[in-house]
Amino acid sequence: MLRLTDIKLPLDHAEEALAAAIRARLKVGAEAIRGYSVFRRGHDARKRGAIQLIYTLDVDVADETRLLQRFADDPHVRPTPDTNYRFVARAPAQLPHRPVVVGLGPCGLFAGLILAQMGFRPIILERGKAVRERTRDTWDLWRKRNLHPESNVQFGEGGAGTFSDGKLYSQISDPHHYGRKVLVEFVQAGAPEEIIYVSKPHIGTFRLVTMVENMRHTIESLGGEIRFQHRVDDIEIETDADGERHVRGVVLANGEQLRTDHVVLALGHSARDTFDMLHRRGVYLEAKPFSIGFRVEHPQSMIDRARFGPQAGHPLLGAADYKLVHHCRNGRSVYSFCMCPGGTVVAATSEPGRVVTNGMSQYSRNERNANAAVVVGIDPNDFLPYDGSGSPLAGIALQRHWESRAFELGGGSYEAPGQLLGDFLAGRASTAFGEVLPSYQPGVRLTDLAQALPGYAIEAIREAMPAFDRKIKGYARPDAIFTAVETRTSSPVRVRRNESDCQSLNTRGLFPAGEGAGYAGGILSAGVDGIRVAEAVALSIVGIPQAI
Numbered sequence: 001m002l003r004l005t006d007i008k009l010p011l012d013h014a015e016e017a018l019a020a021a022i023r024a025r026l027k028v029g030a031e032a033i034r035g036y037s038v039f040r041r042g043h044d045a046r047k048r049g050a051i052q053l054i055y056t057l058d059v060d061v062a063d064e065t066r067l068l069q070r071f072a073d074d075p076h077v078r079p080t081p082d083t084n085y086r087f088v089a090r091a092p093a094q095l096p097h098r099p100v101v102v103g104l105g106p107c108g109l110f111a112g113l114i115l116a117q118m119g120f121r122p123i124i125l126e127r128g129k130a131v132r133e134r135t136r137d138t139w140d141l142w143r144k145r146n147l148h149p150e151s152n153v154q155f156g157e158g159g160a161g162t163f164s165d166g167k168l169y170s171q172i173s174d175p176h177h178y179g180r181k182v183l184v185e186f187v188q189a190g191a192p193e194e195i196i197y198v199s200k201p202h203i204g205t206f207r208l209v210t211m212v213e214n215m216r217h218t219i220e221s222l223g224g225e226i227r228f229q230h231r232v233d234d235i236e237i238e239t240d241a242d243g244e245r246h247v248r249g250v251v252l253a254n255g256e257q258l259r260t261d262h263v264v265l266a267l268g269h270s271a272r273d274t275f276d277m278l279h280r281r282g283v284y285l286e287a288k289p290f291s292i293g294f295r296v297e298h299p300q301s302m303i304d305r306a307r308f309g310p311q312a313g314h315p316l317l318g319a320a321d322y323k324l325v326h327h328c329r330n331g332r333s334v335y336s337f338c339m340c341p342g343g344t345v346v347a348a349t350s351e352p353g354r355v356v357t358n359g360m361s362q363y364s365r366n367e368r369n370a371n372a373a374v375v376v377g378i379d380p381n382d383f384l385p386y387d388g389s390g391s392p393l394a395g396i397a398l399q400r401h402w403e404s405r406a407f408e409l410g411g412g413s414y415e416a417p418g419q420l421l422g423d424f425l426a427g428r429a430s431t432a433f434g435e436v437l438p439s440y441q442p443g444v445r446l447t448d449l450a451q452a453l454p455g456y457a458i459e460a461i462r463e464a465m466p467a468f469d470r471k472i473k474g475y476a477r478p479d480a481i482f483t484a485v486e487t488r489t490s491s492p493v494r495v496r497r498n499e500s501d502c503q504s505l506n507t508r509g510l511f512p513a514g515e516g517a518g519y520a521g522g523i524l525s526a527g528v529d530g531i532r533v534a535e536a537v538a539l540s541i542v543g544i545p546q547a548i
């Protein structure tokens with residue numbers, strides 16, 4: 001099989017044009033091609049009047065060796081790599097103790113699935129509820145202002161990405177093609193087949209809910225066990241004669257103790273109490289840079305026109321997204337993050353008395369507004385005013401400070417504070433909405449957001465808006481809406497692990513994984529990390545020295 005990359009065709013090309021492009025590219029007749037499949041389809045919208053589709057194709061040819069020789073110097077004609085997933089181990093017939101996975105977000109889901117597929121019968125402990133009950137609790141905050149601290153946008157089956165845009169792409173390097181395994185498993189669990197080949201796949205919230213349930217059933221059918229409303233409150237660590245620390249079990253909130261030598265920590269970035277416990281137990285943690293800012297909303301139709309010009313609304317293009325960055329005079333960088341085309345801004349706090357924004361969408365992406373986080377990068381030096389002790393948890397103190405401020409500015413009832421972009425730039429409080437209406441539920445209270453973030457962040461966002469407007473005409477329109485505050489962009493903590501075996505730097509048997517440990521950012525990369533860590537657990541159990 002040959003892989004052809006960079007095959008460009010017009011947006012409305014006929015089906016036969018693909019076969020013709022292959023023949024033209026390889027300079028062969030129709031008899032030389034046995035068949036082909038689309039590995040990836042993206043688009044190039046730099047010329048808005050002439051948007052092109054860009055294909056990567058896998059082509060079954062009659063004489064592969066001769067063609068590879070002929071195109072030896074051409075980087076766009078290569079043998080198709082083998083992306084099939086292969087298990088690294090099989091569980092022994094007798095397991096003294098089953099491995100435990102803490103957290104059932106994308107990372108825990110894939111760690112649990114792969115361990116179950118290899119026969120290790122993992123026990124997965126999730127503090128939140130099963131996804132349907134969790135959906136009811138999450139909507140209770142959005143509709144009635146009732147926060148459920150253990151069952152919300154951050155906590156529960158499916159993890160943080162369940163109520164999301166369901167974007168399934170990532171820029172991580174993935175030499176073992178784990179990302180492919182994640183997508184293939186998602187399709188088996190009910191995702192549309194297209195996620196395998198479109199360059200920026202997304203599935204939206206409703207489908208994710210069903211897929212997560214289906215994957216749970218698969219894990220259970222393979223001997224895995226999933227326990228909801230089982231929060232891990234402590235870990236048991238034994239120190240051996242050589243002074244090496246080993247995990248020996250976990251303790252649940254209900255007091256139950258579970259004996260195990262292998263614990264995957266797939267906690268997500270909002271498990272603040274669990275990070276605190278790990279710190280008290282002496283597990284090696286460090287503070288990590290992350291970003292803070294606002295959500296911004298514009299009419300989706302404006303973004304579509306700016307990106308796609310006359311082709312706006314074309315079914316193959318869908319709702320347009322964007323990615324912007326501006327490097328500011330004060331040394332900060334402002335960038336757009338987690339852009340949700342045709343979506344809504346959602347209340348994403350997990351703690352009472354705090355307001356946090358994030359974004360989600362449905363598969364159709366047909367809501368009126370585009371939303372994205374507009375955030376400023378910060379690092380551990382910025383955490384000092386909130387916790388000068390040098391604690392690795394200082395970033396959480398910063399998050400809590402600004403999330404509480406947002407709660408106050410929003411009126412203390414889980415409404416988010418908001419401001420029109422024009423008023424934000426002019427430095428005056430907003431008093432009325434313009435054409436753009438905010439989508440955040442349970443509501444947005446207009447105010448002056450200059451008090452909603454540290455001064456350097458406000459200054460940086462003010463400088464970035466006109467720069468973004470030069471890239472997307474209308475971006476700085478006066479009635480675009482900001483809502484505050486976006487603080488859960490990634491984990492403020494890294495639970496550092498050895499590169500070679502994925503175990504904690506100072507605690508054997510503890511496998512920090514996914515976004516909360518600082519090893520992933522997004523659904524796909526969290527799933528990929530879950531696979532990687534499941535393999536490390538399996539190899540640690542069967543005793544083969546590994547080099548992943």
Ligand code: FAD
Pocket residue numbers: 102103104105106107108109125126127128153154155156157158159160161162163164165166167168169230231232233266267268269270271274338346348358359360513514515516520521522523524526
């Ligand atoms: P999480 O998904 O956070 O899962 C961690 C799980 O651990 C949670 O279910 C939690 O309840 C559980 N847990 C925590 N502590 C304990 C404990 N002590 N005991 C037991 N269980 C515990 N990413 C994308 O790629 N695309 C998107 O479109 C996208 N949109 C998003 C929209 C929203 C609203 C949010 C909040 C996030 C979005 N993300 C998106 C980010 C993505 O969801 C995360 O990167 C991803 O979920 C991280 O996966 P994870 O498994 O590492 O952690």
